[in-house]
Amino acid sequence: MLQDNRSAVRKILLITLGLNLLVMVLKAVVGLVTGSLSLQADALHSVTDSANNILGLIANRFASPHPDRRHPYGHQKFEAVGALGIAAFLGIACFEILQGAISRIFQGISPVAISVPELSILLLVLGINIFVAFYERRVGKQVNSPILLADAQHTMSDVWITITVLAGLIGIWQANTLNLPQLQWLDVVLAFPVALLVFRSGWKVLQENLPWLVDEMAIAPEAIYDLVMTVPGVVNCHEIASRGVLGRQVFIEMHAIVNAVDVESAHAITEEIENRLTERFSPVRILIHVEPPDYKSDRISFTSDAN
Structure with missing residues (x-):
């Protein structure tokens, strides 16, 4: 028997939208203050998190599992379409990150200034991302929601990206302390694995949802x-x-x-x-x-x- 779990999905999306907006603002502010390219790229990735939540709310509005006259097979493919939108946002974010890193290489490295309070803010951001990812995945599995599972996958990539960026910024912080200016390159170098992680997340979301839209065999x-x-x-x-x-x-x-x-x-x-x-x-x-x-x-x- 089909269950309409859209209200539960909508509630989770609204909660995560608020948290993602908070994370986005914190990353953007710290990124601009410190001049960190990798952190600004991570903030851009968080913009897609919020956009994904909004997209998910729109898809959820139309994704009723119950058939009607115009949609005798139900409307659940709307959720798969929404998940593909998430994959598209991830692709855009990957392109923007790579473009910024390559531009910084040719234009020269700008010094990044990072302090303990700013690193503490990033640790808070990391904690929020971990909570959102596991919370969305748990509820997504409970209600069989592809949009929640796709968004949880997206947020999980954000966790690894934030860990990568945080490790680089800690290295730059130590570089400033130890007077090792060559470690400033860490900020640009780490932008590339960030982009690859973003692309990997988008590809995984695409693989999980495209078979549904093209009517691939479900059972042998x-x-x-x-x-x-x-x-x-x-x-x-x-x-x-x-x-x-x-x-x-x-x-x-x-x-x-x-x-x-x-x-x-x-x-x-x-x-x-x-x-x-x-x-x-x-x-x-x-x-x-x-x-x-x-x-x-x-x-x-x-x-x-x-x-």
Whole structure:
């Protein structure tokens, strides 16, 4: 049975939006005060965090799991579209970070001045990011929300980015103390792994959500076949197709040959098929085309052969 968890998702997105705005402001202020390129890039990444939350709220508004006249298969793909928007924001952030780092290399290194209070603020920012990432992921798994899971993945990348930037700034702080100006290059050098981490997060979000939008197979047809063939009265099943995301919503279609003498008996057999598939793969919607007992087919599913 489908559950509409949009109110829970909306609540989490609003909470994380407020926290991400706070993190963004703190990073931007410290980045501008210290002149740190890597921290300014991290602040830019946090801008995408807030934009992602807003995008998620918009997608959540339209992502009802319940069908209607215009959307008989529900609206959950809106959440996947929102997750792809997050991937796009991450790509933009990656480009901006790399552009800033390369520009700084050609224009020359500007000294970065960092102090203990500013490092303390960044530790606070790191704590907030860790809380947001684990909180979103826990609730996302509970309510099967792709937008929350994607945003948690995004925020987790922010955690590693902040750790990387913080380590570099600690090195620069020590460089100023020990009079080692060459360590100022740490700020620019660390901007590159930050960009790679951002790109990796976007790629992972893309991989997790694109199969849903292109109707990639959700369940191996052999697994469905083996389960259906355990139902008494089933002679054969073939032309099996599935789409969706297991654990969120799956649609299954098949042709079944049943040993039944009347419509009532055939109906009882298909009901048992649906019950067993629902028990194994819920939530699922199933369409079964019943064929006569003398019909023959050995094609379990579809192939990529051109016809």
